Amino acid sequence: MESPVLRKSDLHASVSDPVLDTMNFLNEVTHRYPDAISFAPGRPYDGFFDSEQIFTQIRRYLDHLVEQGASAQDIRTAMYQYGPTAGQIREIIADSLRADEDIDVPAESIVVTVGAQEAMLLVLRALVAGPDDVFLVASPCYVGITGAARLLDIRVRAVEEREDGFSCADLERAILDERELGRRPRAFYVVPDHSNPSGTTMDRQTRADLLELAARHDILIVEDSPYRRVSPGSPLPTLKSLDRERRVVHLGSFSKTIFPGARVGFAVADQRVVDDSGRTTLLADELAKIKSMVTVNTSSLGQAAVAGALLASRGRISELNTRAAAYYGDALKATLRNLDAQLPAGRRAELGVRWNEPTGGFFLTVHVPFRADNAALTRSAQEFGVIWTPMSYFYPEGGGHNVIRLSTSYLTPTEIEQGVARFARFVESESAAS
Structure with a gap:
């Protein structure tokens, strides 16, 4: 007897909701481009963990x-x-x-x-x-x-x-x-x-x-x-x-x-x-x-x-987190400092690029003059070796189509420097194409 095939339309509607696909897509892109530097995961830095702990x-x-x-x-x-x-x-x-x-x-x-x-x-x-x-x-x-x-x-x-x-x-x-x-x-x-x-x-x-x-x-x-x-x-x-x-x-x-x-x-x-x-x-x-x-x-x-x-x-x-808080604060500052070096005020004004400057946490947001969707993310990973998160994932009623989330917590200072340089090249390229 042939095994049954379930129709997706007969399952709960949530399994077809884009919200539930967002993390899966990011994971897929990350696995497909393992050499890309990823500003996507909001994870703690691995360097603080010791197996014996x-x-x-x-x-x-x-x-x-x-x-x-x-x-x-x-x-x-x-x-x-x-x-x-x-x-x-x-x-x-x-x-x-x-x-x-x-x-x-x-x-x-x-x-x-x-x-x-x-x-x-x-x-x-x-x-x-x-x-x-x-x-x-x-x-x-x-x-x-x-x-x-x-x-x-x-x-x-x-x-x-x-x-x-x-x-x-x-x-x-x-x-x-x-x-x-x-x-x-x-x-x-x-x-x-x-x-x-x-x-x-x-x-x-x-x-x-x-x-x-x-x-x-x-x-x-x-x-x-x-x-x-x-x-x-x-x-x-x-x-x-x-x-x-x-x-x-x-x-x-x-x-x-x-x-x-x-x-x-x-x-x-x-x-x-x-x-x-x-x-x-x-x-x-x-x-x-x-x-x-x-x-x-x-x-x-x-x-x-x-x-x-x-x-x-x-x-x-x-x-308990004194050292970790200092590290994450430094990572955030390093990301902002490198963004400013790669896209100085005059250049980002020409492009229509801007970002916020949080005082803590893992995330900052970058406004760009092009559509920051899954297709743009794939191009970024494939052609420039850098991964980020579309902010449109986070708007329940739609929005954020020209905004990018960068997570700074999971990377080393060297990765941040290299990653921001790649990200800036991607932004320049997409801005020119748009």
Whole structure:
């Protein structure tokens, strides 16, 4: 009997959505042109990792369990068995948040997730109850949140950033527009610090205004901030640390600050949930219920490695990442310096090229006078040996067709210098052709 052939049109529409193809295309280009220098991956620099470090971190956590009075059997169970769905290192994460971020929440309000990506999925599924609910996102935005929304058939409304960053007035207008259409805005997703993909940072006054707006319009803010502790200097306060009304669901990740292979993130969800009988729980409890049907629990080994690193640094991720933050800051400055050398002010004015100058994070954006699409990316890799990311990937409602994202985190100083020179030649060539 002939094996069945599935029609793609009979599968969920998300598998045909371009958002879900973006990373696959970048990976394909990278593998096809292995000698190209890639400004595409938003990864930590490999030079900071030592294979033996994992064993040291896990041992530090096991010693901590002994110090807490755990028996040999307790430790075996903690490491080898299915762990608590909400996570087994919540107290350690809560201590770290108090020490480093001035976020003072009980451990019970934290859910440990498989990276921040799972946290996004859980929050989306919990908050969006029906077809008339809408989830707002700052645009351009990380494709992980819009991709997860697509998987769940959740309506997304983009609030496009201006050249100088996010505007609360634009968000308020979007909220009012959605309500006029009979829909219920539930929450607003934003990366306040050195955002992916644009590199912008929300100023202190806008943070305060955003919290006031959320209270006035009765919506939640979903704060995702993975780059603040791998950036030089003292960061502005998180939205969650300023939150006095439990308006902010804070998403965290240890992928950039400890290592991505652990696949450990978390959600701080201390909002109260009341059922019809008047019984009160935390939103974190509801997220844990959903997680029990998605991943059951987060890897005990991954949690142990992360916990060991946190314990060794007394919860201060900022101190743990002092060297990394300096490296990433230098890489960003080196990229900007080389761009300026290769495309000086006069020349880029002639071409119509400009870029922003973030103060931290992994990314910066370059505006170009030609269409920066997949075809242009392929030419860049094939003819000039340099890879980048089209910004159009990050606009949920379309846009960014003449903008490029450069990621500076994964490269050495020599690769940055050579890569920027190749990129400048590509920009010159495409500009002439256009």
